[in-house]
Amino acid sequence: MVLSTFIAVAIAWSGPGMRAPVSRVAGAQMVAADIAVGVKRNPNMAKLQAGYLFPEIGRRRNAYLAAHPDSRPIISLGIGDTTQPIPTHILGGLEGSAKRLGTKEGYSGYGAEQGVGDLRAKIASKLYNGLIEPEEVFVSDGSKCDIGRLQLMFGNAVVSAVQDPSYPVYVDSAVMMGQTRPVDSATPQGQHPGIVYMACNPSNNFFPDLSNTPRADVIYFCSPNNPTGATASREQLTQLVQWAKKNGSIIVFDAAYAPFIKSAGTPKSIYEIPGAKEVAIEVNSFSKYAGFTGVRLGWTIVPSALKFADGTPVRNDWNRVMCTIFNGASNIVQGGGLACLDDEGLEEISTLIDYYLDNAKLLRETMEALGFTVHGGADAPYIFVDLKGKSSWDMFSHILETAQVVTIPGAGFGPGGEGFLRLSAFAPRAACVEACERLTAMFKQ
């Protein structure tokens, strides 16, 4: 738009109910940022107490760098983002499907919203050992997106329960949906009224006391856990499924870190627990399996046996959501997913996971040697360090300023995370080694 027309439109605009645009003309320049439209802000957005955690960490890191331009390079043990290249066989799958798009025979446009049939079948057989059926698998662009879409399906009338601390997406998306009330003076610090917070800490071995947990409609449960690194045992998951059955609740089981489980007997999927198909949805993703954080491919299992109170299969509504606001995962990327599940791909995934688990061991041993009590870091890529009552944001800043290492303050995962620091094992090995040296130098002083 030509600037003069833009100014004229802005000055003439004064529709009913609209807030008059605040325009400022500085010389010939209009400051567009000062213009407000007449649309009311979604009040649920205003209920969010802070920006999303990970961009906030990035903001603080950049602020440090701006204030200390001569700083040695910062090492990130922060956001759980993969760093190792995609292995050869899996990459071949991506390349192959990209190349097919350049041929008349191989070209494809929109695909099925639920994902390519072969990939759904392969996920069911290779990752779930036939415990679930291909039509119960919904392929997507990642589990974070699926959690948001699940909230849309559940709507604003449900009560959600979360582990405290937990991956922030469960709470933030519940707030955005309108499941919570505004924070008031009676609200416990850091909580949203309307959410059931299930304390998970060393005193209960990071598994909630279900006998004292109020009923919730939807319970988000993550194992191996982000951020605590705790994995739930078969007995614990059996208790969870029984609790959901007794209360008529739905479990949303987040298994994004399942391949990190190497201990025999620890379930990788909620469907290893008898009866789970009547009460549980599982979200999962290739992000951490195969370094697909940027590639984007995940899946959600909605068993046919899972039904809402009126008897409607949850699967039907999930299918409706996916068909309406999702247009299918990228055809290129699904080729990569198929390669992940070939024997060679599974072998490559196992090697990648072992690499990150070795990093986790290094971080855990270093922090233990420095006298900290440490949780997680075995069967999980996260190390949860007990700060002995110190503030986690203070410790985050102290480590950034002294060792130039980025960590994540536990408080960012909910009030129950205060007093802990999360370290991620997804950095390259050399960076992990150097971070351990820097932390040792810092804490040994």
Ligand SMILES: Cc1ncc(COP(=O)(O)O)c(C=O)c1O
């Ligand atoms: C517990 C948990 N669930 C889901 C996700 C999101 O994964 P995706 O990349 O599939 O969106 C993450 C990402 O870090 C996570 O930690």
